Amino acid sequence: MKELMTAAASLVLLMVFALQFVQNQVVFQHVITIDQQVEAFKEKAKQDGCITRENARALRRALSKETGCKGGEVKITGTRKKTRRGERIHYRVSVPIRNIIGSPRFWGLRKGKNQFEYVTDRYTTSEYAGRGS
Secondary structure, three states: OHHHHHHHHHHHHHHHHHHHHHHHHHHHHHHHHHHHHHHHHHHHHHHHOOOOHHHHHHHHHHHHHHHOOOHHHOEEEEOOOOOOOOOEEEEEEEEEEEOOOOOHHHHOOOHHHOEEEEEEEEEEEOOOOOOOO
């Protein structure tokens, strides 16, 4: 009977680590998705010469859909004034990633502590030639 109880307790501990492995894969997928969406956003900003309201709205919508956060939680800042070809465009995107630990109650982790902000803060060179609006 003692062996059965020890095996059951060991199984519970091993399941926590298996759940954490799965959760790590989910978090990694969120980070990859954010990077891909921000890269597409950057390319559009390069063509437009700045961060436009439409680009920011589209990025916010895509990131909230992919990561499950609210659109208002995605923070997008940077160059809003049109820049000419060769000038720098700054962009900073901050997205909350939640549920890092797969079984937070087991570890005694409070709800607000099981998250972090994933921040992309970079510069790119404008390709805007001054045509159009």
